[in-house]
Structures are given as C-alpha cells and as structure tokens.
Amino acid sequence: MVVPYRTFFYLCAMKEYGLIGYPLGHSASAAYFTEKFTTKGIDAQYTLYPIESIEQVENLRNRLSGFNVTIPYKRAIIPYLATVSAEAAAVGAVNCVKIDAEGRMHGYNTDVVGIRATLAPYDLRGQRAIVLGTGGAAAAVLHVLRELDMEITLVSRKATAEAISYEQLTEEVVARATLIVNATPVGMYPHTDASPQIPYGAIGQKHILFDLIYNPAKTLFLERGAQRGATVVGGGEMFTAQAEASWEIWSATDEF
Numbered sequence: 001m002v003v004p005y006r007t008f009f010y011l012c013a014m015k016e017y018g019l020i021g022y023p024l025g026h027s028a029s030a031a032y033f034t035e036k037f038t039t040k041g042i043d044a045q046y047t048l049y050p051i052e053s054i055e056q057v058e059n060l061r062n063r064l065s066g067f068n069v070t071i072p073y074k075r076a077i078i079p080y081l082a083t084v085s086a087e088a089a090a091v092g093a094v095n096c097v098k099i100d101a102e103g104r105m106h107g108y109n110t111d112v113v114g115i116r117a118t119l120a121p122y123d124l125r126g127q128r129a130i131v132l133g134t135g136g137a138a139a140a141v142l143h144v145l146r147e148l149d150m151e152i153t154l155v156s157r158k159a160t161a162e163a164i165s166y167e168q169l170t171e172e173v174v175a176r177a178t179l180i181v182n183a184t185p186v187g188m189y190p191h192t193d194a195s196p197q198i199p200y201g202a203i204g205q206k207h208i209l210f211d212l213i214y215n216p217a218k219t220l221f222l223e224r225g226a227q228r229g230a231t232v233v234g235g236g237e238m239f240t241a242q243a244e245a246s247w248e249i250w251s252a253t254d255e256f
Contacts, residue, residue: 015044017250020057020077021070024050026189026215029068032243054080061105066098066250068243071185074136081107091143093136096246110245111140114238115212116147119179122208122231124148128176130155132196133183134163137212141183153177155198171202180225182211187219195220205229214239 019029033046049060049067054076060067069077074093078084081094082104088094094107129150131141138154145152153173156163174180180203186196203209209225214235222232 015065015250016047016063017044017066017068018047018049018060018064019068019070020049020051020060020073022050022052022072024048024070026213027070028215028239029243032240033247036247061099061103064099066096066246068246069095069097069136071135071137074139078107081105083107085109087112087143091136091139093139095136095140095242096249098249108246108249109140110242110249111137111238112144113245114240114242115141115144117241118210118233118235118238119144119148122179124150124179124208126150127178129153129179129181130169130174130177130198131181131183132186132198134160135183138181138183141181141212145179145181150179166197169198171199174199174202175204178206179208179210182209182213182219182221185213187211187216187221188213189215192216193220195224200224200228203228203230207231208233211235212238 017033019027027048030046030048037044051057054073057077057080074095077094084094084107088107088109091109091112094109096108096110098106125148127150129145130153131138132155134154134156142152154163155166155169159165159168182196184196187194203225207230209222209230210233211219211221212235213219217234217236222234226232
C-alpha cells in the first residue's frame with residue numbers, strides 16, 4: 001500500500017506546533033511549550049508565526065500538526081476549518097486548531113477551560129459582571145459567565161445593541177458589579193502604562209478584577225484595582241490551563 005506523503009510525514013516526522021496572531025511580541029507560548037517538550041522528552045517544537053493576514057494560515061497547513069490562535073484571528077480562522085467543536089461554535093471563536101493527517105484543520109476553544117479554572121474559587125453564580133471588550137477572548141468569557149447565570153454588562157469602544165460604550169459605563173454600574181474582566185489587549189506588553197478607562201473610584205473591597213493578560217503578570221488595570229482594595233487575578237492561570245488543554249487535544253488520537 002502506498003502511503004500519501006502528508007500522512008507519512010505526519011506519522012514519522014517530529015511534530016511541529018505554533019501560534020498565529022499579530023503581533024506576537026507579548027507571547028510566552030513558545031517558551032512554555034519548549035520547556036514542556038524538553039522536560040517531558042517530547043519530540044516536538046513550537047514556533048511563533050506572526051502572520052499579517054489570516055490567509056497566510058494556508059502556508060502552515062502542511063507544516064504543523066496543530067497551532068494556537070490569538071489576536072486578531074480567533075474568529076477569522078473559522079472559515080478555514082473543516083470542523084469546529086460544539087463549544088467553540090457556541091462561543092463563536094477558536095484558539096486551538098488540530099491538523100489531521102490529511103491536512104484538514106479542526107477548531108476548538110480552550111480559553112473557556114482557562115477561564116473556568118481561574119474563576120472556580122470564587123462564588124460568582126448569579127452575581128453582576130462587567131466585561132471589557134468584544135473580541136474572541138471576550139466571547140469565551142461571556143460563555144463561561146452565562147454558565148454561572150451572571151448578569152453581564154458588555155463594554156465596547158462604541159455602543160452597540162449588545163454593548164455600552166466606555167463613556168456610558170457609570171460609577172453606579174461599576175459599584176453594583178462583583179466581577180470586572182479585562183478581555184482587551186489594553187495594558188499588554190509592551191504598552192504596560194495603559195489601562196482600560198473605567199471609573200476606578202467606584203471599585204472597592206467587594207470587587208474581583210480579572211485580567212486575561214498574562215504579560216505583565218500584574219497589569220496597571222490590576223494595580224489600580226488593588227489600590228482600591230479589590231481582589232485581583234492575572235491571566236497566568238488561564239494561560240497555563242488553556243495551553244495544557246490545547247496539548248491534550250493535539251496529543252489525542254482522535255478520529256475525525
């Protein structure tokens with residue numbers, strides 16, 4: 001029997017994984033997986049691919065066994081996928097892709113795993129939440145918060161049918177919330193002197209501030225919340241949990 005080249009390469013070669021997005025200067029993914037592969041003796045490598053347009057993902061189809069997806073492509077990747085998991089479809093965003101032996105790409109969302117793990121210690125069911133941002137990361141946050149039956153105020157740069165603007169986010173709305181989530185890139189390395197423009201004066205000890213950003217470990221958003229007595233949670237645990245969930249997907253012997 002003649003084995004197609006792609007299948008033969010997939011089965012025999014060192015596995016290659018990566019991250020697509022733009023820009024990627026903030027990412028710790030390559031360092032994380034390189035250390036994991038070295039420590040565990042896994043014959044694989046992980047590379048950053050800062051692609052300037054989503055169309056360039058086609059160039060990676062026959063090179064990689066899987067990849068992660070970050071800003072700004074978590075939604076844009078979906079038309080390129082052969083299948084999308086039920087949860088990723090419900091979220092409307094994909095951050096993990098597995099490529100099978102035939103070169104078909106299959107999408108998943110492991111951000112939800114990381115968000116659930118991060119918020120699990122807190123009693124949030126039925127509470128009020130504010131989510132800053134409307135991108136793919138915010139969609140994963142909304143999915144998890146809806147599982148907790150939270151009352152959600154979504155905030156965007158411009159008001160829409162689903163979201164209020166930052167100008168419309170009043171001290172009263174902030175004061176009533178328990179959880180405030182930054183699902184935007186504001187404050188991410190190298191722009192660490194920036195923070196979302198919200199009424200920080202309304203934040204107090206009852207608040208939990210969760211920033212999905214993990215670089216830096218404590219953003220200005222979190223620092224300003226801590227100064228007001230709030231509980232602050234960085235994106236480090238989420239990053240680790242979603243990375244490990246991605247690896248479980250890549251290393252599983254699924255039938256597609």
